[in-house]
Amino acid sequence: MKTQVAIIGSGPAGLLLGHLLRQADLDVVIVERHTAEYVLSRIRAGVLETTATDLLERLGLDARMHEEGLVHTGFKLTDGERMLRIDMELLIGKHVMVYGQTEVTKDLIDAAPGRGLEILWEAEDVTLHAIDSDAPYLGFTRGGEAHRIDARFIAGCDGFYGPSRRAFPESVARDYELAYPFGWLGILADVPPCDEELIYANHEQGFALASMRSRTRSRYYIQVPIDTTLTDWPDERIWDELALRLGPQAAEGMARGPSIEKSIAPLRSFVFEPMRHGSLFLAGDAAHIVPPTGAKGLNLAASDAAYLSDALIRWFASGDAEGIDGYSERALARVWKSERFSWSLTNLMHRFPDGGAFERRMQVAELDYIAGSRAAQTAIAENYVGLPL
Numbered sequence: 026m027k028t029q030v031a032i033i034g035s036g037p038a039g040l041l042l043g044h045l046l047r048q049a050d051l052d053v054v055i056v057e058r059h060t061a062e063y064v065l066s067r068i069r070a071g072v073l074e075t076t077a078t079d080l081l082e083r084l085g086l087d088a089r090m091h092e093e094g095l096v097h098t099g100f101k102l103t104d105g106e107r108m109l110r111i112d113m114e115l116l117i118g119k120h121v122m123v124y125g126q127t128e129v130t131k132d133l134i135d136a137a138p139g140r141g142l143e144i145l146w147e148a149e150d151v152t153l154h155a156i157d158s159d160a161p162y163l164g165f166t167r168g169g170e171a172h173r174i175d176a177r178f179i180a181g182c183d184g185f186y187g188p189s190r191r192a193f194p195e196s197v198a199r200d201y202e203l204a205y206p207f208g209w210l211g212i213l214a215d216v217p218p219c220d221e222e223l224i225y226a227n228h229e230q231g232f233a234l235a236s237m238r239s240r241t242r243s244r245y246y247i248q249v250p251i252d253t254t255l256t257d258w259p260d261e262r263i264w265d266e267l268a269l270r271l272g273p274q275a276a277e278g279m280a281r282g283p284s285i286e287k288s289i290a291p292l293r294s295f296v297f298e299p300m301r302h303g304s305l306f307l308a309g310d311a312a313h314i315v316p317p318t319g320a321k322g323l324n325l326a327a328s329d330a331a332y333l334s335d336a337l338i339r340w341f342a343s344g345d346a347e348g349i350d351g352y353s354e355r356a357l358a359r360v361w362k363s364e365r366f367s368w369s370l371t372n373l374m375h376r377f378p379d380g381g382a383f384e385r386r387m388q389v390a391e392l393d394y395i396a397g398s399r400a401a402q403t404a405i406a407e408n409y410v411g412l413p414l
C-alpha cells in the first residue's frame with residue numbers, strides 16, 4: 026500500500042490531521058491499534074478552545090458541537106474562603122466550548138468514510154522504518170497478516186505510549202518530565218451539574234473539580250493519593266468528598282447519582298523535543314503531556330494538527346519546505362506556554378503531600394492577588410481560552 030502521509034493513531038491528533046490533509050485532497054491512511062468502539066469508550070476532558078472549534082468549523086464538522094456543546098463565558102476558582110469568577114467574556118471577549126473529547130472523536134470517526142479518510146483499525150505491532158530517508162514506511166499486522174505502508178511522511182499521533190517517539194535516535198532527542206505526587210479520580214454520572222460553570226477548588230482535603238458534559242451529565246474529579254485504588258472509592262465516598270471540597274454552595278446544588286464511569290489517572294507534565302526527525306513528525310500526546318488542570322491536552326493536539334497540516338499541504342503543493350522545517354519550533358513554542366499554564370494552575374489548586382506552610386501561604390497570596398487584580402484575571406482568561414496559533 027502506498028500513501029502520501031501515513032498517520033499512526035486515531036485519537037484527536039491523528040483524526041484532525043487526517044481530515045485536514047484529506048480536505049486538501051492528499052492521500053492519507055491512519056493505522057490504529059484498537060477498535061473504533063474502544064477509542065470511543067475513552068472518557069477524556071471536555072473543554073475546547075477556539076483553536077479546536079475553529080478547526081472543526083473549517084472541516085465542516087461542527088454541527089453537533091454547536092447544537093449540543095455548551096458555551097461557557099466564565100469559570101470559578103475557590104479555596105473555601107472565596108469564590109472567584111474568571112469572566113472570560115468580560116476580560117477578553119472570548120469563551121470556551123464544553124463538548125467532550127469523546128464526542129469530538131466520534132464526529133471525526135463518523136465523517137471519515139465520507140471524506141475518503143481510511144482508518145485501519147486493529148493494526149498490531151506497528152513499526153517505523155527508514156525515517157531518515159524520503160521513503161519511510163510502516164510495518165504492521167492485521168488479522169494475522171503482515172502489511173506495509175510506504176509513505177512520503179509519517180505522522181506519529183500515537184499518544185504517550187506509542188512507538189513513534191521511541192523511533193527518534195537518542196542522539197537528537199531530549200525529554201523534560203515532571204511527575205506529580207497525586208492523581209485525579211474522575212466520576213461521570215447522569216445528574217445535572219451543580220453549577221452552570223466549572224468550579225476548580227483548592228480544599229484542605231485536596232483539589233476538586235466540578236465539570237459537565239451536558240445539562241444532564243456531570244463530570245467531577247478529586248485529587249487522590251498516587252497509590253489509591255478504585256475499590257477505596259465507592260460512589261458515596263466520592264460524592265461526600267466532592268460536597269466537602271467544592272464548598273457549601275456547590276454542595277447544595279449537587280445531585281448525586283450512580284457513576285457510569287470511574288477512573289484514576291496520574292498527573293504528569295512532559296515535553297519531548299524535537300517534534301520532527303527526518304520524515305517523521307510527532308503530534309499530540311506522542312510529544313507532550315499536560316496535567317489536566319486547564320484541559321489543554323486535546324487543544325494542544327488540535328494546534329499541532331493545524332500547524333502540521335498547513336506545513337504538509339504547503340510542501341505537497343509547491344515543494345516549499347519552510348513549514349515542515351519550522352514545524353517543531355512553532356508547535357513547541359505553543360506547547361511550552363500551555364505546559365506553563367497547566368503546571369501553574371496545578372500548583373495553585375492542589376495540596377502537595379510534602380508542601381509546607383510557606384507553600385500554602387503562597388497559594389493563598391496568589392489567589393488573593395488574582396481576586397484583586399484584573400490584570401491577573403486577564404492573564405488566566407487569555408490562557409484558559411487558548412493562546413493564538
Ligand code: APR
Pocket residue numbers: 033034035036037038039056057058059064069070126148150151182183184185186187188308309310311321322323324326
Ligand atoms: N499502533 C497504532 N496506534 C496506536 C499505537 C500503536 N502502536 N499506540 C497508540 N496508538 C493509538 C491509541 O490507541 C490512540 O487511539 O494512538 C491513539 C492516540 O490517541 P490519544 O492518546 O487520544 O492522543 P492524541 O490523539 O494525541 O490526543 C491527545 O487525548 O490523551 C488525551 O488528554 C489527552 O486530550 C488529549 C488528547
Ligand code: PHB
Pocket residue numbers: 069070071072223234236237244317318319320
Ligand atoms: C472535564 O470535563 O473532563 C475537564 C474539564 C476541565 C478540566 C479537566 C477536565 O480542566
